[in-house]
Amino acid sequence: MLAGQPDFQMSLCCFxxxxxxxxxxxxxxxxxxxxxxxxxLPGARPSAPPKVAGLFAGQxxxxxxxxxxxxxxx
Amino acid sequence: MxxxxxxxxxxxxxxxxxxxxxGFVCRLVVQLxxxxxRTDANVSLEVCEACCRTFEPTVRDxxxxxxxxxxxxxxxxxxxxxxxxxxxxxxxxRTQAEASFPPVLPEEDDLPLRPNGFTxxxxxxxxxxxxxxxxxxxxxxxxxxxxxxxxxTAPRRVSTLMPCVQSLLSVGFADIHLFxxxxxxxxxxxHDLPRSQQIPALGVRQSYYRALVKLLEAYPDxxxxxxxxxxxxxxxxxxxxxxxxxxxxxxSQPGLVSAWCxxxxxxxSAGWFATQRPWRFGAVAFIYPREFAERFIHDPLIQxxxxxxxxTRSGGLSMLIGDWAARSQIPIVFPTPSLVQHxxxxxxxxxxxxxVGVRYASRFLGDEMPA
Numbered sequence: 001m002l003a004g005q006p007d008f009q010m011s012l013c014c015f016x017x018x019x020x021x022x023x024x025x026x027x028x029x030x031x032x033x034x035x036x037x038x039x040x041l042p043g044a045r046p047s048a049p050p051k052v053a054g055l056f057a058g059q060x061x062x063x064x065x066x067x068x069x070x071x072x073x074x
Numbered sequence: 075m076x077x078x079x080x081x082x083x084x085x086x087x088x089x090x091x092x093x094x095x096x097g098f099v100c101r102l103v104v105q106l107x108x109x110x111x112r113t114d115a116n117v118s119l120e121v122c123e124a125c126c127r128t129f130e131p132t133v134r135d136x137x138x139x140x141x142x143x144x145x146x147x148x149x150x151x152x153x154x155x156x157x158x159x160x161x162x163x164x165x166x167x168r169t170q171a172e173a174s175f176p177p178v179l180p181e182e183d184d185l186p187l188r189p190n191g192f193t194x195x196x197x198x199x200x201x202x203x204x205x206x207x208x209x210x211x212x213x214x215x216x217x218x219x220x221x222x223x224x225x226x227t228a229p230r231r232v233s234t235l236m237p238c239v240q241s242l243l244s245v246g247f248a249d250i251h252l253f254x255x256x257x258x259x260x261x262x263x264x265h266d267l268p269r270s271q272q273i274p275a276l277g278v279r280q281s282y283y284r285a286l287v288k289l290l291e292a293y294p295d296x297x298x299x300x301x302x303x304x305x306x307x308x309x310x311x312x313x314x315x316x317x318x319x320x321x322x323x324x325x326s327q328p329g330l331v332s333a334w335c336x337x338x339x340x341x342x343s344a345g346w347f348a349t350q351r352p353w354r355f356g357a358v359a360f361i362y363p364r365e366f367a368e369r370f371i372h373d374p375l376i377q378x379x380x381x382x383x384x385x386t387r388s389g390g391l392s393m394l395i396g397d398w399a400a401r402s403q404i405p406i407v408f409p410t411p412s413l414v415q416h417x418x419x420x421x422x423x424x425x426x427x428x429x430v431g432v433r434y435a436s437r438f439l440g441d442e443m444p445a
Contacts, residue, residue, distance in 0.1 A: 023177050027146075036149075051181045055124035060142040061184055062175035 022065040028054025033061070040065035082130060083198035084122035085313035088248030089131075092319070098122065101248065102131055103143050106167070114147035127185050132266075136174040138184050145171035199443060204317045207442050208409055211324035211346040216363070218319045222289045222296035223247045226281055227304035228255040234305040234417045236261050241308040246315030247300070251289065255281035268292070276382075278391055282357065283380035287371050290364070298322065299362040305417040306334065306358045309440030314413055321346065323363065329405035330366060330395070334358035335412035337436035344437075348405045353396030359414050360395065366404055373398060411437035 024046035025037040033049040040046055044065040054061075084090060093099035093116055100122075103115035125131070125139040136144065148168035152161065178184045225242065227235050235258070242250060251268045252260065256275030270288050272281060282301070289299050308314055314333075322331065324346040336355035341347050362370070370376055379394055399406050412435035 019177050025145075025172070025175065048180045050178075052183045055127075055185065056118060056120035056139075058121075058142060058146055059124065059139070060145055060175060061138070062172070062177040063180055064177045 019064045021067050023062050024065055026050055026061050026063065028057060028059040028061075030054075030057040036060065038065075044068060082126040083311075083313075084119060084126055085198050085200060085316060086244055086246050086311070087122060087126065088243050088246055090117070090122060090246075100125075100140075100143065102133070102140060103147075105133065106136075106140070106144055107147055114143065114150075117143070124185060136171065138175055141171040141174035144168075145175075199312050201313055201317045201320055203443065204312055204314070204439070205320075207344060208317075208411060208413075208439060209345050211321055211407075213326055214321065214324060215326055216323045216328050218298045218322050220293075220296045221247065221249075221298050221300060221315075222251070222293035223249060223300045223302070224251045224253055224285050224289050225302045225304055226253045226255065226278075226285050227258050228275060228278070228281065229258050230304075233259070234307075235264075237417065238302065238304045238306050238308075239264055239267075241310045242302060242306075244310035245308045246313055251285075251292065253281060253285035253288065279380045279394065280382055282391055283371065283376070286362070286367050290367055290371070297364045299364060299367045300333075300359065301362070302359045302414075303357060306414045307417045307440070308414050309438075309443065312439065312443060314439075318361070318413075322361065324348075324407045325405060327405070328363045328366070329407055330363075330399055331361040332356070332359065332406060332408040333361065333413040334416065335408045335410055335435055335437070336416075337434055339408060339410075340412075340436050341410040344410055346407055346409050348407050349396075352393070352400040353406045354393055356416065357392040357395055358416055369402065369404075370395075370398060373402070375401075409439075411435070411439045411442055413439055415440060 020041075021044035022040035024035060024039060026033040026049055027036040028034075033054065035046055035049070038046055045068045047063045047066050050061050050063060089100050089102040090098050091101055093112070098117050098119075099112055099115045100117045101115070103117075104112055107114055121139060121143070125137060128137045128139070129135070131137045131140040144167055148164045148171060151164040152168070176184050223242070225235070225239055239250060239252075249268070251270070252264065254260070254269055254271040255277070257273060258271075260269070270285070272284070275281070276284065285301055286299065289296070289301065293299075318331075318333075323329065324331065325348060329348070332353070334356050338355055339349070376394065376398055396406065398404075415435050415438045
């Protein structure tokens with residue numbers, strides 16, 4: 001992220017699924033997905049990693065970020 | 075004949091070429107990265123299979139697989155000196171790659187299988203599969219390093235250009251240069267292909283000659299020239315380019331290779347054969363070693379025969395090539411079964427000529443290895 005903004009607004013390319021809270025990039029290492037870039041907007045965080053297995057080491061996938069839940073009251 | 079998008083398959087991908095250490099390189103990624111270091115374009119079979127699941131990428135439209143490769147390369151190079159032209163370029167590439175990743179929910183797939191996408195290795199034939207029908211030549215000399223590929227086309231009453239070029243792309247040839255003689259409607263899907271056009275039309279001999287001259291000029295690194303007439307149909311599900319790279323050049327010395335074999339030239343058994351008489355039946359798809367293409371265009375008799383006034387009906391191209399090769403003692407080698415079929419039911423040269431008899435391949439690889 002640059003100055004709190006995503007580097008690129010991906011909503012134009014997302015085939016209808018918006019990224020109002022930003023996005024995250026994940027890279028497959030052959031076994032698991034690793035967070036490669038956090039482009040979440042302030043107040044948001046990356047989603048869970050992709051559940052669909054990668055097809056090759058080095059593959060990158062984007063997921064929309066999610067709004068972070070408020071801290072539970074104590 | 076189906077004109078549906080051909081099955082995508084690593085073995086027939088036009089962007090895939092042999093790389094170092096028996097690996098493969100993606101030429102599209104090489105083009106996008108525009109560096110001399112091609113290591114970032116090295117691709118494994120898994121990468122190619124993943125890419126073939128989805129839409130065919132272009133310079134303008136990157137599927138997520140191409141985007142992954144470009145993003146990784148650009149991300150690694152972000153350490154270029156601040157403010158440098160290089161850094162700005164890598165940032166642009168990285169940004170464009172990010173724009174090509176469609177955000178999907180964690181449980182969704184961003185590479186869903188397309189109708190013509192690759193599913194399993196069993197869907198695609200290999201070079202070895204072809205060799206079981208058309209054996210490799212027993213003796214080879216030299217090798218192919220780089221192709222230059224051209225298609226000559228002229229106005230036809232019944233156009234065959236689309237199936238010709240589509241099939242040529244499908245068997246693994248890319249960067250096809252169109253040589254257009256006269257006013258021809260080029261399908262929109264081919265608008266990005268390089269082209270040379272002559273208006274008014276020059277005629278078949280002159281346009282063929284000029285196409286060879288242009289291929290030699292425009293592709294100085296090419297050691298192998300393939301010049302195809304627009305009524306040639308290649309078996310679109312077979313890795314013919316890769317197969318040819320395992321065959322060229324058949325025989326103890328390089329010669330001309332015709333990928334086409336007419337019914338009259340068909341041999342009793344399958345294999346590669348050197349013609350025992352001057353070539354007569356079809357200039358449908360000739361492959362030239364660079365040296366021989368240069369000899370052809372500089373031959374005084376060829377220059378004279380091709381210097382016909384524009385618009386003059388000129389035929390006999392295959393005999394012209396055949397006589398030149400015989401006179402120059404250059405062997406012409408051809409396969410049985412033919413690697414291409416002749417589509418030209420309506421000839422551009424001969425009013426009532428049809429693609430039957432000598433203008434037809436009685437044995438065609440595509441028929442003997444159906445999809």
